[in-house]
Amino acid sequence: MRAAFMYGAGDVRVEDTPDPVLRESTDAIVRIVRSCVCGSDLHPYHSMTASEQGTPMGHEFLGVVEDLGSEVSGLRRGDLVVSPFTYSDNTCEFCREGLHTSCRHGGFWASGDIGGAQAEAIRVPQAQGTLVAVPGVGEDSALLPSLLTLADVYGTGYHAAKQARVTAGTTVTVVGDGAVGLLAVLSAKRLGAERIILMGRHKDRTDLGREFGATDVVAERGDEGVELVRELTGGDGTHAVLEAVGHMAAYEMAVGAVRPGGVISRVGVPQYERAPVGFGSLFGHNVTLTGGPAPVRAYIDELLPAVLDGTVDPGKVFDLAIDLEQTPDGYRAMDRREALKTLIRF
Template identity: 50%
Template structure:
């Protein structure tokens, strides 16, 4: 089979690799039809985080069940499914608490399971990981495009909103205009926020944020951006969604948060330790930080129901579609901020 492989900073190549084989009674083999490139993939692409060269990449697969283990009860060959970016068993104490990212039997995509940007993936815990798409939507391309963000960015944006405590009638600020931040706007609207201020540096993305439900947008940077966000929210807000992970974004989120408020953070931390986090300001103003890596499997069923009934549509975050051979170009386009998020459509499969 073919899969996208990391061969060093700036080098993503589609190569022939062994097709993963089912090796567990709880597992399943999935023929991938759709996947995506994530903003977090850019950290290793840029050489700003460690990754083993020669490793398979990607963590947002959707496809068709080809084979299941003997103990799998919720799926059968031919089912359309999507997989959250973390593998989970669904039965351990953490999965039962909705914290699938801490699953004691879980894992990540890559290595011998095939990665998420390839023609096949092996899922060692099928019942606990995979989400089945109802048959009536299994071949509806527009619906599938709306479902695919549930593998990661929609669930991650929702995690930010939930952890920031956003509820009916609230005011909130979303820091970041990438795919996660834009999905954070959708999530805040879904949870009933009356005022949603989206902060970013790209006018086209902020325009999409407005379409998604942002009531105001802020394009200013640094202190000017903080000042503008405070003006719009009457002195700051109790609910801030940090959807970037960079030290500057976390500082902005904290500066906008009112005493007693909460920052829901989901951006993969980058440069925060080196910059130093001003813990005293959090302490003195009783500001809470709540969040972390999003257990998107915990949210997947509810979000899927909203997508299927037409009340939630994150598909506009996909601004470019490529085939498997176009994955390298997709990485480049996202790295250079030409595109928000790239969808990868995989049609042809080989052994």
């Protein structure tokens, strides 16, 4: 089969690789019909050390079940399935608490001997707990882009809002106008937020943010952006700040924009190890810091119905569609800000 590998910063190649096979009785083999490039894939695209051995890429996919291990129940060959960006058994104590990213028997795609999802097929460990069948939806359905967002970006945006305790009447700032930030806006709106301030400077993206529910847009960055957020909120800041970037500058804006007693919820993959949490930043204002990798498996069943009936259309974050062989072009387009999020078709 064909699959995408990264050999170093800026070096993505699509190559032949062996077809996946069942290894454990809890595995499934899934033929991928839609995948994508994630904003988090751009971090290694900028910084990965060159290597003679490529790293498989991709962690978001929709596919069709081709084969099943003997212990897998609840799925059938031919099912269209959506997969979270981590695999999990959905039965351990962490999964039962809704923390599938810490599953005792789980893990991440493109780690160890697990392939990546920017590929024609993939072996899925813990298939029964991981995969969610989507009955009645065909491989050519217009719903596929929105269903694909359930694998990561929609669930991640929703996780940001849930962790920040967004409810009716909450005021929210979203830092970042990437796909996750925009779907954090959508999620905050769905949870009843009263006011949603989107901090982003790309008009095509912030226009989509307004469509998703943003009431205000702040294009300025740094102290100037924070000051504008505070002006919009009577000097207080917002109850919740959803940080969807992962860089220190975004964290600092989040600290500046949150009101006393508020919550900063981080879902952008941090590109730093230390951040201010002391008296002058968080402690003195009773600010809660939360977030982390989204356990999207915990949210798929909740978010799926509104996608299926068309109430929401999170797939609008995909503004470039390519074939697998064009995957390097998809990375370049996102890196150059020529695309918000790249969909890969098979």
